Amino acid sequence: MYDVIPFSDLSVGDRVSAAKTVTEADGALYIAATGDFGPVHIDEDYASGTRFGRRLAPGIMVAGLCTSVLTAELAGVLGVSIEDSFWFTGPVFYGDTITVDVWIAEKHEETRTLVWEASAINEEGKEVLKARATLKYPRPKPA
Template sequence: MYEPKSFDDLKAGDRVALSKTITEADGALYIAATGDFGPVHVDEAYAGATRFGRRLAPGIMVAGLCTSILTSELVGTIGVSIEDRFWFTGPVFYNDTITFEVWIAEQYDETRTIVWEASARNEDGLEVLKARATLKFPRKKVAA
C-alpha cells in the first residue's frame, strides 16, 4: 500500500509514469456519476458524424486520472488542490491506452505548495492532455 509523503519528503523533479487503457466501463461509470451524457460520448451515430468519427471518452475523466496518479503514486492524499488547469490537446477514444507522466515542477516552502504538471500520450505517441495545477499542504503542527 502507498504511504503518503509529507511536504518535506517531496522535491521538484519527482515524477511518475503510469499507463491505463480507457474502457467503455470507465466511461459509463463516469457518465452515470456526473450526468455528462454529451452525445459525442454516448451516441455512436452522432459521434460518427463529427470530425472525430467515433465516440470520445470524456476529457475531464481523463484529466481526473492525472490527479488520481498524483495522489496515489506521487504525493499521497495530504495536499489540497487549489488550482487546476487542463489542456485537451488530442482526442481520447475508448480502448486507447494512455500513458500519463506526472511530476512536481515547483515547490514553495513558504506557502507549503507544489506546482505539478502532467502530460498524457496515447499509444501512437500523440499528446492528448497537458496539466498544470497547485496543491497546498497543511502547516506543520507546532509542539505545545
C-alpha cells in the same frame, strides 16, 4: 490504505508515469456519476458525424488520471487542489491506452504549495493532454 507523504519529502523534479486503458466501463461510471451525457460520449450515430468519427471518452475523466497518478504514485494524499488547468490536445477514444507522466515543477515552502505538471500520450505516442495544477499542504500538527 493510502500514501501519506510529508511535504518535506517532496522535491522539484520528482516524477512518475503510469498507463491505463480507458474502458467503456470507465466512461459509463463517470457519465453516470457526473451526468455528463454529451452525445459525443454516448451516441455512436452522433459521434460518427463529428470530426472525430466515433465516441470520445470524457476529457475531464482522462484529466482525472493525472490527479490519480499524482496522489497514488508521487505526492500522496495530503495536498488539496486549489487550482487546475487542463489542455486537451488530442482525442481519447474508448480502448485507448493512455500513459500519464506527472512531475513536480515547483515547490514553495512559505506557502506549502506544490505546482505539478503532466503530459498524457496515447499508444501511438500522440499527446492528448497537458496539465498544470497547484496543491496546498496542511501545516503539520504540533507535537
